[in-house]
Each structure stands twice: as C-alpha cells, then as structure tokens.
Amino acid sequence: MKSFLKNLFDLSFDKFVALTMVRVTFIIGCLAAVLLAGYCAYELQFVNDVLCLALPPILFIAFVAVFRVTLEMYVALVRIAENTSKMVEMKESEEAL
Numbered sequence: 001m002k003s004f005l006k007n008l009f010d011l012s013f014d015k016f017v018a019l020t021m022v023r024v025t026f027i028i029g030c031l032a033a034v035l036l037a038g039y040c041a042y043e044l045q046f047v048n049d050v051l052c053l054a055l056p057p058i059l060f061i062a063f064v065a066v067f068r069v070t071l072e073m074y075v076a077l078v079r080i081a082e083n084t085s086k087m088v089e090m091k092e093s094e095e096a097l
Helices: 002-008 018-044 048-097
Strands: none
Touching: 018 048
16 A cells, blocks of 8 residues: 555656556446446336336446446556566666666
C-alpha cells in the first residue's frame, strides 16, 4: 500500500500505477453492470415481462465485455510504454559502454 501511494504521487512519472488499479476498476465495473441490469429489469417490469427477464443478462454481459476490452487496451498501452522505457534504458546503457 505504501509503494502504491508513493507511485501514485510520484511527480516524475517513472512508475506506472495503472496495472495495479485495473483489478479494482474491473470489479467496480462489474458491480456497476449488475446495478445497471437490475435497474433495467425494474424499469422494464411495467412494459413487458419477456424483456424484463431477457434484457438484463444481455446488458450485463455486453457491458462487462466492452469494459473488459477497454481495460485490456489500457493495459496493453501501459505495457508498451513500460517496455519502451526499458528498451531506451538498455540502449543508453549500451551506448555508455
């Protein structure tokens, strides 16, 4: 926890904190999807019983899938940045020799 807070407030931006936050963000997104599906089920109960039963699970799966893909893109970008930083450091150390 201490290193997370240290990296979070690192003004040089040498360390990435996005990868440590992805798990928590995904869990929060799944909880939001459950709430969204529950709210849709509540609102649709007055319209049509079939929609009330079928639509919330579909919305839940769609929301979680889109959220997961979005988080995976962010993780890929962060990993590209980390690997690029490592390559630059390796290149600089080779040039120093």
